[in-house]
Amino acid sequence: MTALFRVPLTSPAPSGALRRGAGYALAVPLVLLSVAPAHAQSTAAPDAWRYGWSIYGYFPSIGGATSAATSGGGGGGGGPTLDVDAGKVIDALKFTVMTSLDASNGRYGFFTDLIYLDLGGSKQRSRDFTIDGAPISANTSADLSWDLKGVLWTLAGQYRMPTDPRLTLNLLGGVRMFWLEPSLRWNIYGDAGGIASAARVGEASESQTLWDGIVGVKGRWALDDAGRWSVPFYADVGTGQSHLTWQAALGVSYAFDWGDITGMWRYISYDMKSGDMVDKLNFNGPMVGATFRW
Numbered sequence: 001m002t003a004l005f006r007v008p009l010t011s012p013a014p015s016g017a018l019r020r021g022a023g024y025a026l027a028v029p030l031v032l033l034s035v036a037p038a039h040a041q042s043t044a045a046p047d048a049w050r051y052g053w054s055i056y057g058y059f060p061s062i063g064g065a066t067s068a069a070t071s072g073g074g075g076g077g078g079g080p081t082l083d084v085d086a087g088k089v090i091d092a093l094k095f096t097v098m099t100s101l102d103a104s105n106g107r108y109g110f111f112t113d114l115i116y117l118d119l120g121g122s123k124q125r126s127r128d129f130t131i132d133g134a135p136i137s138a139n140t141s142a143d144l145s146w147d148l149k150g151v152l153w154t155l156a157g158q159y160r161m162p163t164d165p166r167l168t169l170n171l172l173g174g175v176r177m178f179w180l181e182p183s184l185r186w187n188i189y190g191d192a193g194g195i196a197s198a199a200r201v202g203e204a205s206e207s208q209t210l211w212d213g214i215v216g217v218k219g220r221w222a223l224d225d226a227g228r229w230s231v232p233f234y235a236d237v238g239t240g241q242s243h244l245t246w247q248a249a250l251g252v253s254y255a256f257d258w259g260d261i262t263g264m265w266r267y268i269s270y271d272m273k274s275g276d277m278v279d280k281l282n283f284n285g286p287m288v289g290a291t292f293r294w
Contacts, residue, residue: 052102052259056289058115058266062148064281080195084184085128089146094118098289104160109170111218113154117283120147129186131195139190150180152268154236156214166222171215176238176245178210178270182278206277210270212245214238220253228255232262244271249287259292 065083097116103109122145129142156174163169183205192200216236223229230253237246251264269282 047106049103049105050293052291052293054100054102054289054291056098056262056287058096058098058283058285058287060266060268060283060285062119062281062283064270065279080132082184082186082188082195083130083133084144084146084186089121089123089126089128089144094120098287102291104158107160108158109160110155110157110174111172112156113152115150115152117148117150117152120145122146125189131192137191140192141189143187143189145185146183148180148182150178153177154214156216156236158218166227167219168221169217169219171217172236173215174213175240176212176214176236178212178242178245179208180210180278180281181205181207204277208272208276208278210241210245210272212238212240212242214245229253230255232264241273242270243273245269259290261288261290263288 095116095118097114100111100113102111122143124143125141126144127136127141129144130136131140154174154176156172158170158172161169161171183203185203186201188195188200214236215238216234218232218234220230220232223231232249232251232253234249235247237244239245245268247266247268249264249266251262253260253262264287265285266287267282267284269280270278271280272278
């Protein structure tokens with residue numbers, strides 16, 4: 001997935017993948033969106049609280065569109081915008097923390113999910129950008145550096161619906177917070193497309209915190225009578241300080257006496273409201289981890 005920085009720019013979101021540093025994610029905690037397998041639920045008293053703590057590695061590509069302002073020919077603001085294909089610039093997942101906690105008592109419960117991401121990269125003499133949304137001339141290139149720090153935190157209550165014994169289905173409602181801090185640095189060579197000479201070298205950054213209400217479903221379908229193999233799933237959608245946010249995950253899980261090992265594919269999307277530096281942002285990729293239950 002890709003992210004675009006505009007320097008006041010606007011352009012469609014390209015796509016690309018994180019190419020290095022994903023191995024760090026295996027060693028740090030993160031959320032696994034899953035619920036207890038059927039065989040584990042049957043051993044607990046009806047009024048007992050059951051808990052699941054999850055750690056996992058998440059290896060997403062990133063995409064989207066962001067904007068920042070350059071100077072015009074007179075040296076003030078209002079100059080051309082610079083759109084950067086961040087997916088071709090980002091080459092490292094610097095650090096990530098991923099963890100979640102799930103609790104239920106009878107049909108009621110809650111879960112909380114936390115993701116911290118620090119990623120970025122740089123590219124010299126790159127041509128992976130546009131000026132005012134138009135292709136750059138043949139003699140134009142730039143040294144680019146793009147970074148993103150972000151925290152995604154979800155807190156929701158859940159209600160387990162009466163279903164087939166093999167299906168666990170929870171309706172959920174809650175809030176999600178997204179704090180993000182993108183930054184772009186550039187040094188343009190050749191034809192700068194109307195960007196003032198003093199603005200050929202520059203940087204732009206912004207910090208945003210978005211709160212959104214969400215509704216969704218999560219659960220799993222047991223593939224055998226013992227509940228060892230199952231298909232966990234998750235989906236939510238919401239709005240508030242963002243125009244629209246949604247995410248979905250689907251995978252396969254195997255249950256042990258102590259908990260689960262799970263692999264899933266997870267997609268997270270944000271469409272911000274106009275005027276924000278980041279217009280769109282999404283994460284798309286596999287995750288793998290363990291859930292400990294008691």
